[in-house]
Amino acid sequence: MTNSERYKIEAKARILKALAHPTRLFIIDKLKERTHCVCELTELVGADTSTVSKHLSILKHVGLVESRKEGTMVHYSLADECVVKCVGCLGEIVLRQLERQVASLADDA
Amino acid sequence: MTNSERYKIEAKARILKALAHPTRLFIIDKLKERTHCVCELTELVGADTSTVSKHLSILKHVGLVESRKEGTMVHYSLADECVVKCVGCLGEIVLRQLERQVASLADDA
DNA sequence: GGCGTATATGGCAATATAACCAATTAAGGT
DNA sequence: ACCTTAATTGGTTATATTGCCATATACGCC
Numbered sequence: 001m002t003n004s005e006r007y008k009i010e011a012k013a014r015i016l017k018a019l020a021h022p023t024r025l026f027i028i029d030k031l032k033e034r035t036h037c038v039c040e041l042t043e044l045v046g047a048d049t050s051t052v053s054k055h056l057s058i059l060k061h062v063g064l065v066e067s068r069k070e071g072t073m074v075h076y077s078l079a080d081e082c083v084v085k086c087v088g089c090l091g092e093i094v095l096r097q098l099e100r101q102v103a104s105l106a107d108d109a
Numbered sequence: 110m111t112n113s114e115r116y117k118i119e120a121k122a123r124i125l126k127a128l129a130h131p132t133r134l135f136i137i138d139k140l141k142e143r144t145h146c147v148c149e150l151t152e153l154v155g156a157d158t159s160t161v162s163k164h165l166s167i168l169k170h171v172g173l174v175e176s177r178k179e180g181t182m183v184h185y186s187l188a189d190e191c192v193v194k195c196v197g198c199l200g201e202i203v204l205r206q207l208e209r210q211v212a213s214l215a216d217d218a
Numbered sequence: 219g220g221c222g223t224a225t226a227t228g229g230c231a232a233t234a235t236a237a238c239c240a241a242t243t244a245a246g247g248t
Numbered sequence: 249a250c251c252t253t254a255a256t257t258g259g260t261t262a263t264a265t266t267g268c269c270a271t272a273t274a275c276g277c278c
Contacts, residue, residue: 001135009138011203012196013131020125021236022118026110029118038255051237053256063206072245072254080205086198087121093191094120097172130266147225160267162226181224181275220278227272234265242257248250 018062023047024055025087027076031065032084035077127171132156133164134196136185140174141193144186 001009019025023045030036030044042052056076059065066079078084110118128134132154139145139153151161165185168174175188187193 006131008200008203009131009134011206012199013129013134015199015202016125016129016134020122020129022115022122023236025118025122025125039253042255048238049255050239050257053254054236057256063202069244069255072252074255080202082198082202082205086195086202089191089195089198090121090124091117093124093172093189093195094117096189096191097120148223151224157268158225159227159269162224163266166226178225178274183225222277223275225272225274227270229270230268232266235263237262238260240257240259242255244255245253247252 015062015064018058018064019083019087021055023052024059027052027055027059028064028078028083028087031076031078035068035075037073037075039073041076124171124173127167127173128192128196130164132161133168136161136164136168137173137187137192137196140185140187144177144184146182146184148182150185 019028026045027041030041036044038049038053038056041056042049045052045055056065056067060067060076063079064083065076068075068077128137135154136150139150145153147158147162147165150165151158154161154164165174165176169176169185172188173192174185177184177186
């Protein structure tokens with residue numbers, strides 16, 4: 001493996017690790033529609049502000065979201081629309097898995 | 110959030126967590142081309158067999174890969190081609206991030 | 219049956235993650 | 249300057265992940 005390959009694979013793994021949490025996926029899903037401030041997301045997620053803030057900082061650190069400060073509030077938005085496509089593919093995988101489960105249940109019956 | 114939404118988001122997070130490791134991404138990348146047995150992957154990865162076997166079991170557990178036993182060997186393959194698309198999107202994100210970094214370096218100069 | 223190769227599993231130590239609370243910083247309004 | 253609201257950061261505890269070693273299992277061959 002070349003250094004460039006190693007770098008890319010590690011960068012991808014970092015991004016995936018940042019995505020791999022229900023709360024963070026939920027946040028990404030909300031930001032897909034529009035920009036949200038931390039207090040809105042805190043409300044939507046239903047956890048401590050500090051918890052949500054840390055999740056956001058994890059997403060920001062790998063470049064998946066951007067923040068813009070306005071007065072006392074911080075507005076977060078998606079940094080790259082590609083993540084929507086990526087999560088969309090996952091959705092397809094999940095659906096297909098469900099279909100298979102249903103099919104195998106039908107076979108048993 | 111409905112139960113169905115919660116289920117899907119957790120399913121996606123489980124899959125992402127399984128993907129989010131350099132070695133496992135590397136394995137997925139190798140399986141993209143063709144089926145590989147554990148010993149081949151062990152050789153390619155350069156880690157202990159037990160380590161590779163555990164990575165494969167993590168990938169299998171979330172339904173990303175399938176295994177077929179043949180004699181004393183076990184052949185692993187991709188279970189859903191969609192994961193290729195998903196990792197491809199990640200690649201785009203990484204490239205775009207690199208481009209931005211290069212651009213900002215150019216700005217500084 | 220006994221041996222060698224291919225995988226898988228259990229156990230362990232090191233490290234990483236996650237959630238909350240508490241404390242801090244930042245900006246506005248009065 | 250003081251108070252309030254918004255957000256971040258540090259600390260702590262509980263839990264999860266990772267990688268290797270040692271051990272077990274499975275299969276083919278003699």
